[in-house]
Amino acid sequence: MxxxxxxxxxxxxxxxxxxxxxxxxxxxxxxxxxxxxxxxxxxxxxxxxxxxxxxxxxxxxxxxxxxxxxxxxxxxxxxxxxxxxxxxxxxGNGFSMDKYRGREVVVAAGGTGLAPVKSLLNRHREFGGLTLLAGFKSPADVLFRPELKKWGQYFNATVTVDRGDENWNGNVGLITQYVQSLNLSKPGEVEVIVVGPPLMMKFTVQEFLRLGVPEKNITVSFERKMCCGIGKCGHCKIDDTYVCLEGPVFNYTRAKNLID
Missing domain, CATH: 2.40.30.10 (Translation factors)
Structure with a gap:
């Protein structure tokens, strides 16, 4: 049956x-x-x-x-x-740990985009090295504060907000400017994960490409409108691609052609 x-x-x-x-x-x-x-x-x-x-x-x-x-x-x-x-x-199709195990990994997450990569960050010991760039609109929007503090003890974790307030003593600025300041000794060997709002992902990926990271080494996750989850309703379809089935995680070599 x-x-x-x-x-x-x-x-x-x-x-x-x-x-x-x-x-x-x-x-x-x-x-x-x-x-x-x-x-x-x-x-x-x-x-x-x-x-x-x-x-x-x-x-x-x-x-x-x-x-x-x-x-x-x-x-x-x-x-x-x-x-x-x-x-x-x-x-959906998630992140393949086989791709990242033992490799140098940079994760750039914007806003609620930090949630889908939280479980990856908790497995930091399996990577050859890990850097996190996490950006939020304001201090009030920062997620996983205890985890961010804990992660910072084990790997480089940079948190920034678009606009600060009188109680914020941390970084202020878009996540892209912190990509520019990364010191990647071998950008051709780094694996990059970018998750967040569409514009954030677009410009963040561009910065990694400028640093010399190959397109095939960049992975993104599409958080777009989905409904049924099994490819029946068509809400998430871009051209012939059903994001709920073939994504939401895509290699950038394919994702760059998935344009609404």
């Missing part, structure tokens, strides 16, 4: 951690086994369904960092520890 691809399974909320006023991290008890960069479909009966990136995972649990931006996510943010929601997935 064929399995219903739309069938969800219930997952219990273990904990909820506020990140910002509108971003919360939900840790769920579940037997699903995602990989870094994949996403799941989250549904609430009588409310709706939406795709959410997996920000971390382990044996019997996984987490999602969810921004309150619409009908479904508004209700999700009203849930409490012990409540249940419904999950199907994981879906």
């Amino acid at each position: 064929a399995t219903n691809p739309y069938l969800s399974q219930k997952a219990k909320i273990i904990s909820i951690k506020p990140q910002t006023d509108i971003d919360y991290t939900f840790i769920l008890e579940s037997g699903i086994k995602p990989s870094s960069g994949q996403f799941v479909e989250v549904s609430l009966p009588k409310v709706g369904e939406c795709p959410i990136s997996v920000s971390d995972f382990g044996d019997g649990w996984f987490e999602m960092t969810i921004r309150r931006v619409g009908k479904v996510t508004n209700v999700l943010h009203q849930l409490k520890e012990g409540d249940g929601l419904f999950i199907r997935g994981p879906y």
Whole structure:
């Protein structure tokens, strides 16, 4: 008997951690086994369904960092520890650890783009070296503050905001200017991951290319509108490419031709 691809399974909320006023991290008890960069479909009966990136995972649990931006996510943010929601997935093509293991890696993440690479950053010991550039609009938008502090003890982690305030003592400026200041001794051998808003990714990739990083060494993740997650609805389709099936992670040699 064929399995219903739309069938969800219930997952219990273990904990909820506020990140910002509108971003919360939900840790769920579940037997699903995602990989870094994949996403799941989250549904609430009588409310709706939406795709959410997996920000971390382990044996019997996984987490999602969810921004309150619409009908479904508004209700999700009203849930409490012990409540249940419904999950199907994981879906999509994630980051291949075989590509990065033992290599020098630079991760450039803008805003909520830090969530899909969080699980990769937690595996920093598997890389030959790691540098993180994380950019946010303002200090109030900074995600994963405890993790950023911890990561900074193990590898070079630069956090910048587009505009600071009187309480911000950190870096101010677009992430692209910090790409320019990277000292890459062998840019042809560096692996680069770029995740964030479309314009941020476009100009950040251009800066890495100027440094001499080959296109084939750059990987991006498309966080665009998806709906069904299984290539049936066409919401995520660009030309003949279904982002939910073949992405959201793409090598830049292909991604550069995926233009809306």
